[in-house]
Structures are given as C-alpha cells and as structure tokens.
Amino acid sequence: MSDLLILRIVAKLLIPYILLFGLYVQTHGDFGPGGGFQAGVIFASGFILYALVFGVANARRVVPPRLMATLIALGVLLFAGVGLAALLMGGNYLEYAVFADQPARGNHIGIWLVELGVGITVSAVMLTIFLTIAGRGR
Amino acid sequence: MIEAMPPGLVLIAGAFLLPATSGVARKALVLALPLATLGLVWSIPDGPALTLVFLDYTLTPVEGSRLGRLFATAFALMAFAGGLYAVNQARVVEIAAAFAHAGSAIGVAFAGDLVTLFVFWELMIIGSTLVIWSAGTDSAYRAGMRYTLVHLFGGIVLMIGIIGHIAETGSVTFEAMHADSLSRWLILAGFLVNAGAPPLSAWLPDAYPEASPSATVFLSAYTTKTAVYVLMVGFAGEGVLVWVGLYMVFYGIIYALLENDMRRILAYSIINQVGFMVTGIGIGTQMALNGSAAHAFAHIIYKGLLLMSAGAVLHQTGKRKCTDLGGLFRSMPITTVCGIVGAMAISSFPLTSGFVSKDMIGQAAGDQLLALVWFLLAAGSAGVFLHAGIKFPWFVFFQKDSGLRPPDPPWNMWAAMSLFAFLCIGLGVYPAPLYAMLPYAVNYVPYTSAHLVFQFQLLLFSGLAFFLLLPQMKRTLTLTLDFDWFYRHFLPRLCRAVASRGSETRRRVEHATMTRIRLVLEPFFRFHRPEGILARSWPTGGATVWVAVLLAVTLVIYYWQGAR
C-alpha cells in the first residue's frame, strides 16, 4: 500500500483536517450538533486512515497500545471525576451548576469536561478495537 | 424468654464436641452427656417452657408433658447404655452421630409446635444416616442412601401436611388432631413412614443391620419410637391405626420367620413391636395409650438389649447369618443370658418388662370389646415368642454347634448389656416407677393368676409349635423381597433401560419420539437451517430459536388476551 503515492499524499493532507474537525465537534458539542462520542469517533478515524495507508505497524508506533489503555482509563476517570467534583462542591453527583456562580455557566463547564472525557475514551477505544482486529494473524 | 434449654441440645452440642476430644475425656463425655440430658429432661416443668418467634410464628421449642418426659427418659437411658456399649469400640463419628440422633429425638419429644417438630424430625434423619454410614462399608453406604431418601420423602409428605395444616387452622401448636383433611392425612402418613408402617417399612430391616454392631443398638431406639410418640400425641384414637398396627405386627412376624440374618430378624421384630404400640394408639383409650407408652419404654430397653447381644456376637465372630452361627452359649455365657433375658422380655414372659406393659394393649382391646383385634393381638403375642423369643436365641446361641468359640465381649459391652438386662427384670418385678411415669393414672394389675396362666399357656405352646416345626424353620441363605424391591430393583432397571444409550427400549422410544417431533417441526427448522438438527451443531442458534419461540408465544398470548 505504501506504493500508492496519491493515496499517501491525500491522506497526509486529509488527516490534519479530520483531527481538527474532530476537535471542533468535541468543543462545540455542548451547544451545537456533536459531542464527545461523535468527536471521538471522528478523531479516531483520522488515525485509522493513517493506519490504512501507512500500515498498522507505523500506526502502532504513533498510538502505542499502552498509551491507548491509559487514555481509555483517563477518559472514564475524567467523566467520573467531574461528577465527584460536583459532589465535593456541594451539589448532587454530576450537578454541574455548582461549578460557577451562575448555573448556566457551571453547566457549560461541566458538560464540556464530561464530553472531553467521553471523547478521549471513545477515540482510544475505537483505535484499540481497530488495531486489535487489524493486528490479528500477524 | 429463655427459661429452659431444649434438653436434646446438650446431646447435639456434645456430638460436635466429641470429635475434638480424645482419651479419657472423650470417654467421660460419652457417659456424662446422656446423664446430663436425663437430668435436664426431668427439670422441665409441664407446659410451655420456652417460646420464640421464627418465620412469623410463635414457636414453643420446649414444652414439658408427661408423655414427652417418658419418651425422653427412655431416649436418654438408651444414649447412656449405647454410649457405654460403644465407648471403646465404635468410631467417634458414630457415637457423635448417634448422640445427635438421640438429641433430635429428645427434641421431638419436647416439641410444642409443628415447626420445631419438623426441624428435629429432619435432624434425626441426618443423624441416623450418619450413624449408618459410620460403618464405612459400601453396603452400609448404599443402604444409608436408600434410608435417607425414604425418610426425606417422608419428611416432604410431613412438611406439606404441616404447612397445609397451618394454612387451614392458622395454628402451629402440636396437639391432638384427626385425619379429616388432606393435610392431616399427610401428617399422619409422614409420621407413619418413620414408624415403619406399610408400604414404606423395608427401610428398617434394610438399613439397620448394615450399621456397625453398636450403631444398630442406637438406631433401634429412636426413629420408630419418636413416630410412636408423635402418633400418640397427634392421632390417639385414629381408627385406621388399629389396622395399620395389626398389619405391622404380622408383617414383622412373617418376615422375621423367613429371615436368616440375626440382626434383620430383630429389625423385623422392631416393626412387629411398634405394630402393637400403633394398634394401642388406634384403640385410643387411656388404658391403650398407657399400654403403648409403657410398651415403648420397655421396648427401647429390651430391643436395645437384644441388639447388644446380637452386636456382641457380631463383634466377636464377624458373622451375622444364622446359618453361620450356633452353639455360642458355651463360650459367651453372659451374652447368652442377656440375650435370653431380652428375648423373654420381648415375648412378655412374666417377671420381665414386656409382661407388665404389652398386655395393657390387649386388655384395652378387650375392654372395648374389639373381638377381632383382641384375637389378632393374642395371636401376635404368640408370634412374637415364635420369631424373636425363641428363634433368635435358638439359632444364635444353641442349635447346631458352629464350632465357633469366641469369648464374651469386652467389659463395657457386657456392662451395658447387664444394665439393660437388670432393667428388663427390674421393671418386670417392680413396675411401679414405670406406671408412675405413664400419661394417665394406671388402673391395671399385671400379676393376676388369670393373666399368668394365660401367658404361660400361650407362650409355652408357641414354643411347642416352634420345636415341632423346627425342620420347617431350617435357615437358608436367602433374603425376602419386600416393597423396597420397587426402588432397589425395578426402578433402577427401568431407568437404566430408558436412560442408557444404546439400550433397546431407549432406542425404540427415542425413534418413535423423534419421528413424531420431526414430522411437526421439520418445515420450521428447515426454514432456519438446511441441515435440520437442532441444538447439537450450534447451540447458540438453538438457544436463539428458543428465544424466538418464547417471544412469539408470549406475544401471541398477550395479543389474544387483549383481543378478548
């Protein structure tokens, strides 16, 4: 596959935009279409494209499985930690309104953080699944 | 609320303690526990002594009564003598199990409510099964398994009966009742299974003789006599019991006459003796109940004595079949004398405990002018002498010389035998203490000239019949089929024929079923899978089919319900 020059160049051109779009969906999910899940999938698809074009072995160097496992865990921790933080700040679990003096602002912060956690976990899980399946039989 | 501890718990707790001890301490404990229990039995006043709440019911785990105390006394005495008999020979697990068994039986004797009764009832089963198993032989294991299953089946019948009774009356108290509804019939049936009543009586001669010499002594006392106790409390005067009891009397005689194994002879005679008691309970007058209670007390002692002497023979010779034994009186005089005393007592010879107890039942039948019952009881009395009174000592200690010259058993065994022999004679000579314990005031004089003449004529002429027909009584190496044939032979055969792969019956049944099933389901399965066989090749698929079927069926049913 490394011989396909056009593919490699197009992929190199596309991947940054895919990642950027992923980040856009991630950060604007709280008041537009999108959110952590979709963003995570889009973000992961950038790396998956890379793996398809440049080979799984290269992709593994970019995203080592250990890192992925850590990211999966960290994403979940972020999600659950935000909930706990709300609890520590005097609200119910996941009650973001307590994060700022104005409930709307607090909600904004809380949702943003939670979605980030979701995004990290989803993209890491997607990549792990892809690399695991792609790595079978080698 | 705790005013009194259930006396049986001393023995049950002791059973758990025994294996942890050793040496002299263990021996002391074996002898002390039954005596402590005996003391506790007599410290319980009449009436409820302990109540507690369990499963929404107010239970009376300990309720003193004259009758319960009588039985508990006999049970504790038996535990003492049995412990003494076994203390140096038996495995500790056997004594422990026997004490648990005895403790549960005493628990039944003091149970004031049906739930407590049932709990102790089931504990008795566990204890007795372990007693049988402690022999450690394969045949004991199998017999014990059959024993357990029969009794657990009886327990099931009893439990359904008890729950039904509680649902009908709202009361858990264990008191007199009548077999007038299904649930109470079930209670009666559950009790009768333990009494060794037909048709489930074969467990007794099947299991008891497979236990070790001392274990059989323990076993003989508790299971059937607790059944007598509960029948007496619950179903006194229940007419059907007269006929059940009489059946047991003659069943025991006939089967014992055919039997070759000395301890099975005695096992059959337990059923025979319990038959007398059950008949008395069926008659239900004060005289009859006194007779049954007194006879149960006397029976525990002399049957213990008989089995001790048989056990001593088995322990010393390792043989249990009449065909292998004989002439042992030469070298085992103490055992012989004790065996004869027991045999006299069971035959109710004058001056023995049987004489002062059994004929109360006959007397009661006579007083009620139950002619047929009276004549049958008299014939039964003659038959007792025939099958146990003469047959057992004759074939074991006399008849031909088998050439065996074993010495008398160790001191603790013969001490236990002597104690019971003393009690057999003592109660026969001086029955007042026994009569004082009976549930009703005793209006009966055993030693009248008429009674003595009657008894001597009956017994001596039964003896004459025995010796005249001795050639007919020649022992053979046989066993006699009983109801247990159905679950020991017929059912296993049937199951094997159906269950084992490749057997002809199974092949035919399977073929027929499969053809029919295919006929119905073939189109359905072909639709799903061309090869057409269900779960074998791909279980997940098979399971999914089940899901689909179940969902479809429920959906259809629910829709149909809605359309109505």
Next chain:
Amino acid sequence: MISLHLPALQVVVPLISAPLCVLLRRGFGAWLLATVIAWTAFAISLALLAQVLSDGALSYKMGGWAAPWGIEYRIDRLNAFMLVIVAGIGALVMPCAYHSVAREIAPERQHLFYAAFMLALTGLLGIVITGDVFNLYVFLEITSLASYTLVALGADRRALRASFQYLVLGTIGATFILIGIGLLYMVTGTLNMADLAARIPALQELRPVRAAFAFIVVGAGLKLALFPLHLWLPNAYTYAPSVVSAFLAATATKVGVYVLMRFIFTVFGARFAFEMMPLGEILMVLGLLAVMVGSLVAVFQTNVKRMLAYSSIAQIGYMALGISFASVNGLVAGIVHLFNHAAMKGALFLALACVFYRLGSVELDAMRGLGRRMPLTMATFVAAGMSLVGVPLTVGFISKWYLVVAAIESGLWPVAVIVLVASLLALVYIWRVVEVAYFREPDGDAPEVTEAPAAMLVPTMALAAACIYFGIDTELTVGVATEAALSLLEGGP
C-alpha cells in the same frame, strides 16, 4: 453530609476504581484497590439499607435534575436488600480472587481482570439502584460487556466460545429489553419507573404496552436464565475463572430476577401482569420445568462446576415460581431466595475455587478422598450443599418453607410436591460430590494437596456460616423480604 450522596457513591466508587485498576498495571495493586473498593461498596450498601429501614425509601436526583426528567436513583427496601447482596458477595469474593486469579490468569492481564470485575460490580449495583428504565438498560449493558470479558478470561479455550455464546444471547436479551423500553417510551413519553407506573394503567389496553411487556419479560428471562432461555449459562459458568463463576452465579442472575420483579410489579403493576396477562401461569410452568429439568440434568454432570450451574437454573426456577404466585408469601419466598441462593451458591462456587486452586480440576473423579485432604473446604461445601437441599436450620429451608406455604395457600398441592421432590434431587447431586470426597479413596497418582490458603477459605466459610446463621435468625432476611413483598404488591415504587 456524605450520607446524602451514598446512592451516587454506591455506583461511582466502583466505577472510578475500574480505570484506576487499568492505570495501576500491576496485578497486586489492582487487587488491593479492588478489594478495598469492594468492601467500601459493601459498607455503603449496608449504610443505605440501614437508612432505608429507618427512614423509608430514598430518592437521589442525578445531576440535580428532578424526576421524571432527570435520572432518579430510588432505593426502597427491595433494592437496598439487593445492593447488600451484590456488594456483599463482591466484597467476599475479592479476598479469594488474589490467589485464584494468580493461578488462573496470565500476569499481564490481571489488572484488566480487576478492572472488568469492578465494571461488572458497578453495572450490577447500577441496575439495582436506578429508578430509570433507560439507565437500567445502560447499566445492564455495562454489566453484560464486563461479564463477557470476565468469562472470556477463563483459562480453558472453551471459555472463548462460552463467552461468545453468552454475548450473542445476552445481547439479544438486552436488545429485547431496550425494545420494550422503547415501546413504553413511545406510548408514555417517560422513562422514570414511578412515572411509568402512574401512566401505564390508563394505557394498558394498548398493544404496544402489551408488546413491551412481552419483550421485557422475555429479555429479562434471558438475562436471568429462565428455562428454556438458560442455554448460555452452563458453559459460561463452567469455563469462566473460578471467582467469576462464584460472583456471577451469586449476583448476575439474581439481579436479572430483580429486574423482572421491578418491571412486573413496579412498572407494569401486579394487576396488569397477573390478571390481564397470564404471566403467573407462564412463569409457573417455566419455573416448574426449570426446577425439574435443571435438577435432573445436574444429577448427571461429572464436572462439579457444571453441575452447580444447572442447579442454578433449577434455583432460578424456584424464584420464578415464587413470583408466579403473586402473593405475599410467594414473593417473600422469591426475595428471600435471592439472598439465600446468593449465599449458598457463592459458598459452593468459592469452595470449588479452593478445590481448583489446589487440584487444577473440578471433575468429580479428581475430587476423590478430598474430604480428608481439604477438610475445611469440603465441610464448607457440605454445609452450603445441605442448604441447597433445604435442610432445616439452613437458609434453603426458609425459602422452601415459604414457597410451599405460598403453593398451598393457592391450593396448588402438586406444585408443593414438585418443589419438595426437586429438593430430593438436589440431595442426590450434592451427595454425589460428598460420596466422592468422603467415601472414595484417591487414585494412586493423585497429587498431594493441602487445605486452600486462608485468604480463600475464610470468605468461603463466612458465606457458609451465613447459610446457617440466616437459616436460624430470619429476622433480617424475612423481615425485609416481607416488607418488600408488601410494597411490591401494592404497586408503585
């Protein structure tokens, strides 16, 4: 202050521990964390139960959103009791897990095992605690996915196939539940259980409600392994790692039963389920079949784990039977048996974990003479086994008693007979193990083994002791079950 948030913490604490286990990367560290967390969760569940018993049902608004819009955690006596069962088993299984997992699972996967285990615990606790049907579905999936992983970690190659089968059927079950929830949402526009319960009576003539009922009952039936939807269970329990078998057998199917009860009584209401729909008859027939078939098949197994798995199917049949009577005593029997069966099956499977730890096998033949070589383990097995049979003074007797009382109250004598005859079958299959362990001599080439390590033995014996203690002192179990049964029958959470 913190007591206000116990409902959230009950789920969140194990949830957070799962990623931490992954981050720890070390088997021992992960085990230590998981053990501490499991015991913390147990403590929380006990505190919740105490709170519910003294103050009545609790409600917790997730994220501060009020029901029915937000997710509500609602804890009444029934699910407080369930929480104690699930968390308690989790706490008791964890100490055993250290040795057992070290023997059965490769070192590089151990921390992942504990992470999956914590996720399964989280999911089970979440299913039980939530008062929102969609949230329930989410937790159901968390549990299921974690369980598939746990089963697949079994040392035997067949574990993979068992796990796959479990996955396919479990997914079908979860999907059915989701379809049912979807149909309910379509008709009522709400996902909150209490809200659903208030709206369904007016809508119960509608076919979507009936279809939802069918889907949910069948879906839950799959999850709880109701006969004939049990086919995933024997393989999954047989080939899973020993502690996983113990944990899942003691909790997962019980939670399935809980879900069924919750939907039947709280969401749809007893009147709808038993008077308009013939659920009672269906559950009774399937329950009786489960009892008979499960027990009979168990009698013929040679792998003891598999035998216990089939016995679980029979025991689940008892619970279904208890529900089918739709009477107080029937429900008490079902609910008490949830607890009792968790205790005895937990003890039995943990005892097998001990056996496997020493012998490397749980085949009947390999256990010859084990009564003398591992006396405490086998004594525990016998005690819990007697409880399974329903011997008086054990918990099994209590369940059996209430079941028979319920059957006789309803005039169903034959059902009472079948229940009790099946307990004889339980005796037969338990006794096959006892016979081999106590009455057979080991083969000449059998490995010399000693008693299992104390860390495994103590929890096992604790569960067996519970089987006996709660068979004598029934105040807590029967008391809670009775009140839970009454409130279930009244309808509404």
Next chain:
Amino acid sequence: MSADVPKDDAHKHWLVRTKTIRRLWILFIAALAVTVLFDFIVDRHGRFGLDATFGFPAWYGLLTCVAMIIGAKALGTVLQREDTYYDHE
C-alpha cells in the same frame, strides 16, 4: 433335634448331651401339662366366649403359630431369593 446325636456324647457340653435333651423335653412337656391343668383352678374369665374355653391360650397359641409358620413358608416360596440378589444393583 435327634438327627445330630454324636457318638462321643460325654465329650460334649452337658447341655447338648442326648440325655440332657431328653430330660429337657420331659420337663417341657410336664410344664405344658401343668399350665393347662391350671385352667381347672384359675378362672380366666373370657370376654368373647371362645376365649373362655378350656385351654384356650394353649391351643390358640399352638394353632396360630403353626398357621404363621406355614403361612410364612408359603409366602417364602414366592418372595425368597438368593441373598446375593441385590448385590449387582
């Protein structure tokens, strides 16, 4: 009984010597006679008529015992099996 009379009678236990056994039989028959004769002295007031007849316990005991033995024998021909019957369960 008399079938197994050995030749060296003096070497046997006194209880199984032919002479003793003969004496025991005589004693036994005498006892039988005495107990029946007691019916003349003692009034065994019967309740049912039949039981008041002369020597009722004696003849009744003898007859029922013979009947029971014959009955058992008859049943035995149907129900008795080798004692290894169940061994191949």
